[in-house]
Each structure stands twice: as C-alpha cells, then as structure tokens.
Amino acid sequence: MPPCDTSSCQSAREIFHELEEYYDDHNIYFQTVGSVLEAADALDIPHRLKLIITQPKNEIMVHCPVEMDDGTWQLFKGYRVQHNNVLGPYKGGIRYHPEVKLDEVKTLALLMTMKCALARLPFGGAKGALRIDPRSVSKQELMRVTRRLTAALGDNIGPDYDIPAPDVGTNSQIMAWMADTYINFAETSRKVTARGIVTGKPLAFGGSAGREKATGQGLVYVLDALLPGMGIELSKVSCSLIGYGNVGSWTARLLQARGTTLKAVMDHTGAILNENGIDAEALAQHVQATGGVHNFADATAVNTETFYATPVDLFIPAALEQMVDLEHAKHMQCKVLVEGANAPTTPRAERYLLEKGVEVLPAILCNAGGVTVSYFEWKQNRQSETWDEAKVDAQLKTIMTRSAERVLEMAERLDSSMRTASYAAAIEHIDQVYEMRGVFP
Numbered sequence: 001m002p003p004c005d006t007s008s009c010q011s012a013r014e015i016f017h018e019l020e021e022y023y024d025d026h027n028i029y030f031q032t033v034g035s036v037l038e039a040a041d042a043l044d045i046p047h048r049l050k051l052i053i054t055q056p057k058n059e060i061m062v063h064c065p066v067e068m069d070d071g072t073w074q075l076f077k078g079y080r081v082q083h084n085n086v087l088g089p090y091k092g093g094i095r096y097h098p099e100v101k102l103d104e105v106k107t108l109a110l111l112m113t114m115k116c117a118l119a120r121l122p123f124g125g126a127k128g129a130l131r132i133d134p135r136s137v138s139k140q141e142l143m144r145v146t147r148r149l150t151a152a153l154g155d156n157i158g159p160d161y162d163i164p165a166p167d168v169g170t171n172s173q174i175m176a177w178m179a180d181t182y183i184n185f186a187e188t189s190r191k192v193t194a195r196g197i198v199t200g201k202p203l204a205f206g207g208s209a210g211r212e213k214a215t216g217q218g219l220v221y222v223l224d225a226l227l228p229g230m231g232i233e234l235s236k237v238s239c240s241l242i243g244y245g246n247v248g249s250w251t252a253r254l255l256q257a258r259g260t261t262l263k264a265v266m267d268h269t270g271a272i273l274n275e276n277g278i279d280a281e282a283l284a285q286h287v288q289a290t291g292g293v294h295n296f297a298d299a300t301a302v303n304t305e306t307f308y309a310t311p312v313d314l315f316i317p318a319a320l321e322q323m324v325d326l327e328h329a330k331h332m333q334c335k336v337l338v339e340g341a342n343a344p345t346t347p348r349a350e351r352y353l354l355e356k357g358v359e360v361l362p363a364i365l366c367n368a369g370g371v372t373v374s375y376f377e378w379k380q381n382r383q384s385e386t387w388d389e390a391k392v393d394a395q396l397k398t399i400m401t402r403s404a405e406r407v408l409e410m411a412e413r414l415d416s417s418m419r420t421a422s423y424a425a426a427i428e429h430i431d432q433v434y435e436m437r438g439v440f441p
C-alpha cells in the first residue's frame with residue numbers, strides 16, 4: 001500500500017520527527033495523533049500544544065507474578081498510560097486482552113483526553129491494560145491477578161489522581177476487587193472516599209444506577225440528537241453490530257426499544273443474520289449463557305464478507321479497534337457508521353466512506369456515555385449520595401445532546417467531517433485551559 005498522503009499523516013510525521021519517535025502509517029497511535037492534529041491545524045492551535053498532545057505524560061508498565069490454581073506461577077504484563085490531566089484527574093478504562101499492546105493503550109488514553117474534553121467533564125485521559133485472556137483463567141485466578149495489578153499500580157492510581165473503569169474484558173466484579181484492594185491500602189481518614197478509586201462498580205458497592213447500560217444509552221441519545229438532521233427516523237431503521245458485549249448488547253436492546261431492527265451481529269465467535277430482525281434481548285441471554293453469538297437459534301450463520309455487505313441504515317462497530325478497514329468499507333452498504341467502539345475505523349476507510357456519502361459519527365462523541373455516568377458515580381461516591389436511574393439518564397441526556405450540538409456547530413464552522421469537528425471542539429477547550437494555567441514552573 002502506498003504511504004499515506006493525507007494532511008493528517010503529514011502533520012503527524014513532522015511532529016513524530018521532531019520528537020524523534022518511531023512511526024509507521026499503519027500504526028494506530030500514529031493514525032490517531034494524525035487525526036487529532038488535523039483538527040488542531042484547522043483551528044491554528046499553537047505548536048506547543050500539538051507537542052504536548054502527541055506524547056502521553058506517563059507510560060507505566062508493570063509485571064505481575066501470580067500463583068495459578070495448579071501451583072505454577074505466571075507473569076502478566078500490565079500498562080497504565082496517563083495521557084493528559086490538564087482538565088482534572090486522569091480517567092479511563094482497564095482492558096484485559098491477550099494481545100494488548102502499548103500503542104493501543106496510548107491511543108485509547110489519547111482518545112479519553114479528547115472524549116472528556118468534548119463532554120466538558122472535569123477529567124483528563126488515561127487507559128490501562130493487562131495482557132491476559134480473562135476467559136482462560138478461573139475466577140480465583142482473575143481475582144488474584146486483579147488484586148496484584150492494583151497493588152503494582154500503587155499510588156499511580158487514586159480517586160483524586162487516576163480513576164480506572166471497565167473496558168473490554170473487564171466488568172463490575174473486577175472493579176469491585178480493585179476497589180477492595182485499594183481500600184485495604186488506604187489510610188483510615190481516606191477510606192470513605194477510597195471506593196471512588198474506580199467507577200463501574202456493582203450497584204451494591206458504590207456503583208451508579210444506569211452505569212451498566214450507560215455507553216449504549218449515551219449512543220442512543222447522540223442518535224436522537226443527530227439523525228433527524230439527516231432525515232433519518234430511529235424507529236424506522238435497521239442496524240448491524242460488531243461486538244455483543246457491554247456496549248453492543250446494550251445498544252442493541254435500547255435501539256430495539258425504540259423500534260430499530262437488528263439485522264446482523266458479529267463477534268469473536270462468528271456472524272449471524274436475520275433479515276426480519278434478531279431479538280436483542282434473546283441474543284443477550286444467549287451470549288450470557290454461551291459466551292458468543294454463534295449458534296443463536298433464530299438467525300443464520302454467515303461469513304464475515306456477508307456480514308459487512310448486509311445493507312443496513314446504521315452500521316455500529318462496538319468491539320475492538322480497526323475493525324472497519326478499507327477492504328471492509330468497500331463492501332459496506334450503510335447510511336451512517338456509528339462508532340460504539342474506540343478507534344474502529346481506519347483513516348483510509350473513513351475517507352472512502354465519506355466520499356461515498358456515508359456519515360461517520362466519531363467514537364469520542366458516540367461512546368462518551370460510559371465515562372459520563374462514571375463521572376456521576378465518582379461524584380456520588382465523593383458526596384455519599386445515591387442517584388436514581390431517572391436522574392442519571394436525564395443528566396446523561398443533557399451532556400450527550402450538548403456534546404452532539406457542539407460537534408455539529410464545529411463541523412459547520414470548519415466545514416469539516418464530524419471526526420475533525422469532535423477533536424477540534426475538544427482541543428479548543430484544552431487549549432483555553434492551558435492558556436489560563438500555563439505550564440509549571
């Protein structure tokens with residue numbers, strides 16, 4: 001494939017050269033920095049901020065020895081990348097995945113900085129990961145490795161400093177173990193607020209109503225805000241989904257409640273299709289019981305090509321990064337690509353889709369519902385309050401709608417794509433805060 005010739009790649013190349021950093025066009029961190037710089041260039045953001053944004057503040061790597069059930073010891077590699085904290089404490093999920101790499105974590109941390117800035121949350125951006133297949137270990141092993149990771153991160157995380165949350169391969173149980181470990185280390189005077197070390201906890205242990213479904217709910221609010229302007233009615237559309245975990249399954253169920261037809265789903269176990277509609281709730285139960293969409297009774301198994309080529313109004317990737325590349329894009333037949341996952345679309349695929357007239361709604365807008373309700377959970381923990389779901393949903397709707405409007409306004413102002421507009425709306429806010437704060441000393 002020829003080298004990338006877009007202005008975003010050229011901007012990224014110049015900055016990576018200046019920082020004497022290694023890069024290649026297909027590297028996900030390089031691509032994401034390029035997209036952010038394209039927005040910065042559109043706004044004439046000072047060069048000094050572009051340098052800051054291109055490098056995470058801290059990249060922490062830990063190695064966790066853990067005794068397995070059979071008495072053997074295994075060593076697990078963990079990362080915590082703290083990208084930027086000019087707006088507030090670092091905030092971002094922890095991912096458990098056997099193939100996770102540092103550049104992926106750096107990308108996700110950068111996107112968290114942008115996401116929190118776009119939603120005007122008082123948080124910076126971070127991301128963590130542990131190289132483990134959570135499906136291949138026992139519950140006790142998962143608990144030991146989680147506690148060991150939390151201890152290894154030590155003072156690098158804290159309710160006023162860096163607050164993890166669930167991501168791919170982690171859930172509320174893992175957050176409960178992290179919080180419990182941290183509380184055991186916390187000084188007596190800080191134990192009350194120490195549970196705010198993580199968000200996405202179980203409801204009974206300081207979690208928030210509405211957090212489990214928050215990312216899907218936020219995505220639906222974004223569609224409510226943007227689809228009417230495109231002449232699309234949510235109750236009359238069809239969709240397909242990649243991923244049927246937290247984000248995918250909640251998005252499917254909430255969209256179904258609004259009248260949307262779910263035609264096709266693909267996950268790590270295969271792809272399924274039913275032109276007449278897949279029942280989102282029944283599929284969620286099947287995935288819960290069996291671990292994946294494979295063998296779901298009320299749909300036909302299809303290959304990857306058929307899955308991508310199925311005509312739908314909304315195509316929603318909600319699994320891992322870069323799952324929509326140029327080859328996939330050439331087969332896709334949708335009106336809107338709605339990014340539920342982080343960084344699911346390669347720049348080449350996005351350019352192709354935009355030229356074809358497909359609208360692309362960027363992840364930092366569409367999936368910000370998770371971190372927004374995490375912010376509500378953190379606030380409730382600090383104030384020893386418990387909000388009901390109606391209050392959470394109402395406040396979530398306000399923030400998601402305002403963010404969507406912010407992106408629309410910026411897209412008009414810059415005459416740009418929604419992605420460039422979303423990064424621009426985020427980076428303009430970060431620039432203003434740097435301007436006021438200056439850099440220490």
Ligand code: NAD
Binds near residue numbers: 168247319
């Ligand atoms: P999850 O672990 O609950 O689900 C992940 C899904 O991806 C599963 O259905 C799995 O089968 C699927 N998957 C994995 N490998 C795949 C492959 N090779 N092909 C097809 N499908 C595959 O994770 P999640 O929390 O739903 O996160 C999904 C995405 O949303 C990630 O990009 C995550 O960073 C992002 N996100 C999550 C949240 C949250 O609140 N959980 C918030 C914002 C963004």
